[in-house]
Amino acid sequence: MARITAGVATSHVPAIGAAIDLGKTAEPYWAPVLAGYAASRAWERAAKPDVVVLVFNDHATSLMLEVVPTFAIGCADRYKPADEGWGARPVPVVEGHPELAAHIAESLIIDEFDMTILNDMDVDHGLTVPLSLLFGEVDAWxxxxxxxMVNVTQYPPPSGDRCWRLGEALARAVASFPEDLNVQVWGTGGMSHQLQGPRAGLINSAFDRDFLDKLTADxxxxxRITRLDYLREAGSEGIELIMWLIMRGALGRDVIERHRFYHVPASNTAVGHLVLEPA
Known part of the structure; x- marks a missing residue:
């Protein structure tokens, strides 16, 4: 049967994608960011996952704001990089796994999660930047x-506890898929940041580091962190961290931390990253 072998948490800062695409990764500002992922890229080459369930949010690219599902799952054969206003990223097309996706969708809906099924969409930096960070510049992923996909762009988002329980249900869905697959779950977004208003540019490193500690140990x-707590402590966009809880909920109670990285700044936020394996 399919099995979840690891979880990855990572920021998905769009400016990192631009730095990679424009050949700026050796510049003093960006070199420390990319260096923080070197160990994880080596770990991924050894881990050889077959499938990544990649939890991210659409940035009003494919879904816009007229239709905003709380949770949605892609069941397509492939996903093109989206044009976010300055052209699509020059990265490979993302190949899907429609059989596993359809099985997960069915299992989650039976488990009383009302999933929106997406049979056609382009994917933005929320999905492609994590792939670049973990796999580098490649001809094919x-x-x-x-x-x-999780709604963290328009009020009301789901609670962190609801996301955790979705992760638990995701683990049950993967475990019941009959094909022998090495599956990883990635939670992306975060960490503390705010893009607008009087607190634009907010970074709360104390909150971020405590979140990283607790993701492994507690x-x-x-x-129990509420939407208001995220807003107060991590800024209006810090709510993206609930997507990391889907990954963590899928791993079970105890985990082994294989790699951790935290860096300030990267564009207008911090970069956080963890690699976890079930204990």
């Missing part, structure tokens, strides 16, 4: 991807 505490 070495994994197939099941996109799992994840139950993170389930």
């Amino acid at each position: 070495p994994v197939r991807v099941v996109p799992l 994840p139950e505490a993170l389930r």
Whole structure:
């Protein structure tokens, strides 16, 4: 049967994608950011996952604001990089796994999660930047991807606890898929940041580092962080961290931390990254 072998948490800062695409990764500003992922890229080459269930949010690219599902899953054969206003990123087309995606969708809906099924969409930096960070510049992505989208752009978003429980249901869905697959779950977005208003540019490193600590050692505490707590402590865009809880909920109670990275600044936020394996 399919099995979840690891979880990855990472920021998906769009400016990182631009730095990679424009050949700026050796510049003093960006070199420390990319260096923080070197160990994880080596780990991925050894881990050889077949499929990544990649949890991210659409930035009003494919879904816009007229239709905003709380949770959505991509069931297409492939996903083109989206044009976010300055042309599509020059990265490979993302190959899907429609059989696994359809199985997960069915299982989650039976588990009473009302999933929106997306049979056609382009994917923006929320999905492609994590792939670039973990796999580098390649001619084809070495994994197939099941996109799992979460609404963190328009009020009301789901709670962190709801996301955790979705992760638990995702683990049950993967475990019941009959094909032998090495599956990783990635939670993306975050960390603390705010893009507008009087607090634009907010970075709360103390909150970020505590979140990283608890994600490994005390994840139950993170389930109790409210939407208002995220707004106060992590800024209006810090709510993206609930997507990391889907990944963590899918791994079970105990985990082994294989790699951690935290860096300030990268554009107008911090970069956070963890690699976890079930204990």
